[in-house]
Amino acid sequence: MPRLSRLAIRAALVYLLLGFTFGGLMLLNKGTPLASWAWRLLPAHVEFLLIGWTAQFILGVGFWILPRFSRGPARGNELFAWLALGLVNAGVCLAGIAPVLNAPPSIALLGRLAEAGAAIAFVLHTWPRVKPLAQ
């Protein structure tokens, strides 16, 4: 498994654990109200699990298993893939944590912009690799 995939998948596993922890706290609080602050974790719960876990896991596995090139670098230009990895993690942290900490909405916007940038970078890297195996 290439280094980028290892980093992305391990980061995704961390987000899975954090997202499940936040979700568990909210569900626990729904069943047996202990701490009203638990509901403030909702934006982080959603962001961590949808983007940090699911999307980032797909990014990591896609980089690993999609067809490689027989000429030149095996996985093509990796720059956009690394950019996607950096942007998705910056984005998830900003967009997920900002609302929990009552930060200005512009911080969450910055996070969502980073996530959108990650999507564009991931597509730019992946597009040429969606091809017949022999090429």
Next chain:
Amino acid sequence: MPTLTRWSIKSALIYFIAALTTGVVLAARPVFDLPPALAALSPVYFHLLMVGWITQLIFGIVYWMFPKYSREKPRGGERLAWTTYVLLNMGLILRAIGEPMQAAQPGGAWGWLLAVSAMLQWLAGLAFVANTWGRVK
């Protein structure tokens, strides 16, 4: 395909149908003037889809296809993997039952059912990460 993967994928497929059927009920509620209490199914719908379908499908395929942990234990701890499967599904089923019931009759036993569900699902996540971490290599 290992037995656990087959169980996970088939369970995930059942949750996929259950989630989208719940989505139909939610959309039908205002159209057919169904009881407002059905709106409590909204979080159940999202979690059947994201935990029961997507996450469980990933869990099953990771167990099958990720690099081997070692020659002796190619898929890591098999018992831990089965524990993950049982915890995740028990937790999710308890939630699917408990959440609408808790909305209809707040407090009491339904609340404790949700607390147990929360704990089971969290433990499932922990067990999956513990068993998978060493195979990311």
